Amino acid sequence: MANIDDALLALTLEEEEDVPFILPNHPKYCSSEKNVMSIMGRTLNPACQNMADLILDIPRKWQVYDRVRGVALSSDRFQFIFKYEHDLEEVLRKHVWTFNEWSVVIDRWVEKPPENYLKFIPVWIQIRNIPVNYYTEASIYDLADIIGEVKEIAFDSEKPHSRDYVRVKVNFDVSRPVRRSKAVVLPTGETTTIWYDFERIQKRCYHCQRLTHEKDKCPILVNMRKGKAELRRANILAGKQKRELVLKEMDPLFGVLTEEQVGIDPDSGRAKINEEVLQEMRTYLLAGDGSDRKVREERVKRSIMELANNKREQNSVLRLEAGLVITSSLDKGKGPVYDQETTSKKTANSNTGILGDKMMSSAINAGLAMRRVAGVHVTASERLVEPMGSENSVFKSCSNGFEVGSSEGSSSGQRVRRYQPRRKNATDKKTVTRKPRITKGGSNEVKNPEAIGVSPQKRKAEGVKEVSGDVRSKIAKRCGPE
Structure with a gap:
């Protein structure tokens, strides 16, 4: 307890003095030597330019991914430290860089940056529609100076120009709009429009033409x-x-009722009190005089107050709407309700038998199937009347719902292939050749070989030997190993 009392006594209500921290002046605290090889920059539209993505993606654009190190200083400020001087100069030489299609401002690091540091970007602009009588270096300079500080003009009056514009490099203030045109009054009094195009600048505000x-x-x-x-x-x-007020000063109801009581209901858009009812109230009040008038006014106020919390009475008494009708028929005025599922099942009476629920349901869903068979329209009901085996019957039914000789869809929804007899392809008749007649003497001469279709000179198969014995038992025997 003694320690707690001492601590409480040591407390003071006076505000403590904020003593600043002094950073030691030592080389290890300073990074100026490394910053000499660095570039400082800022994003113009931080809402569309994520700093973490910029640190990773910009080196890929610069093609120095493994020779530079990025540092995110704030939500819109960054620094890139290079290994080599030529990489740094190459990046600065291209002037305008963009990330996520929005421009970024970059400049070489300086130990004590000026007031306008990272507020200007060097950009090339194209100037078009310069009057022919004022196509001079002085005119081009003045027209470019409208955009920003002129640094360089790509113009030579002694050489031909194949393009319809003149390129000028200027220092552009990123807080100003990217001007697309400018009206110029010539010394002759005529007015012309000069057009400007900014190179390497992509997105901008399409209303004020700013880059931010x-x-x-x-x-x-x-x-x-x-x-x-x-x-x-x-x-x-x-x-x-x-x-417009409903109750005016000359109205008998003025002072008796308020505008909120006789105005338009904001929810339903209907008048709170019908005009006929208001007219009856006026007539009722005008019928009294003196003390009787006061009594009548109090009765009107009381009647309105009694109906304040009863919507049904207000609609019928004050608005003169038709009374409410309550019916005990729950399905009165109800139309057909279409549903994919069957809500009721129909059955036949006991005299004709009971059909299965499944068959009846499918019959209701399918309906009466109409088909054209042999030029006659027949329904499913006629199919049951006509005997299956009769000659007049157009159905040749079987249990699976198919009909012989029909390609139309059956009542089950399936299609039956029509039987067609297979037709043999006609082939050319082969020329009948007769075997040569062999005589008893062993000669196989043929008389009139052209008449019987035998070639007069028949070649003998190569490698075939004749076997001794009867000529009729000659056998062709191969001599080769096959």
């Missing part, structure tokens, strides 16, 4: 929308205030 935001977030449009919203609210309030 998108059109949806343009401050000018945001202020315009706010102004329109405020004006719209003011008009609505003014309209409510200027709304």
Whole structure:
């Protein structure tokens, strides 16, 4: 307890003095030597340019991925430290760089940056539609100076120009709009329009032409929308205030009822009290005089107050709407309800037998199947009447729902292939050749070989030997190993 009392006594209500921290002046605390080989930069639209992605992707664009190290200093400031001087100079030489299609401003590191540091980008612009009588270096300089500080002009009056523009390098202030055109009054009094195109700059605000935001977030449009919203609210309030009053000073109901009681219901859009009812109230009040008038006014007020919490009575008494009708028929006026599932099952009476639920359900869903068979329309009901085996019957039914000789769909929804007899392909008749007639003497001469279709000179198969014995038992025998 003694320690706690000492601690409480040591407490003070006085504000402690904030003593600043002094950073030691030692080389290990300073990184100026490394920063000499670095580039500083900032994003112009941080909402669309993620800093973590920029640190990883920009080196790939610069093609120095393994020779540079990126550092994220804040949500819109970054630094890249290079290994080699020529890589740093090559990156700065291309001037305008973009990330995620929005421009970034880069410049070489300086120990004490000036006030306008990272506010300008060197960019090449193309100037078009210069009047022919003023196509001079002085005119080009003045026209480019409208955009920014002129650094370089790509122009030679002694050489031909094949392009319809002149290129000028300027220091452009990124806080200003990217001007697309400028009206110029010539010394002759004529007015012409000069067009500007910015190289290597992609996205911009399509309203104010600035590089720092998108059109949806343009401050000018945001202020315009706010102004329109405020004006719209003011008009609505003014309209409510200027709304024509139902109860005027000369009205007998003036002072008896309020405008909220006789106005329009904001929820339903209907008048709270019908005009006929109001007219009857006026007539009732005008019929009295003096003290009787006061009594009548109190009765009118009391009647309105009694109906304040009863919507049904208000609709019938004050609005003169038709009374409510309550019916005990729960399905009164109900139309057919279409559903994929069958909600009721139909059965036949006991005299004709009971059909299965499944068969009846499928019959209802399928309906009466109409088919054209042998030029006659026949329904499923006629199929049961006509005997299956009769000659007049057009059905040759079987248990699986198919009919012989029909390719139309049966009642089961299947199609039956029509039987067609197979037709043999016609082949050419072969020429009949007769064997040569062999005589008893062993000669096989043929008389008139052309008549019987035998070639007069028949070749003998190579490698065939004749076997001794009867000529009729000659056998062709191969001599080779096959």
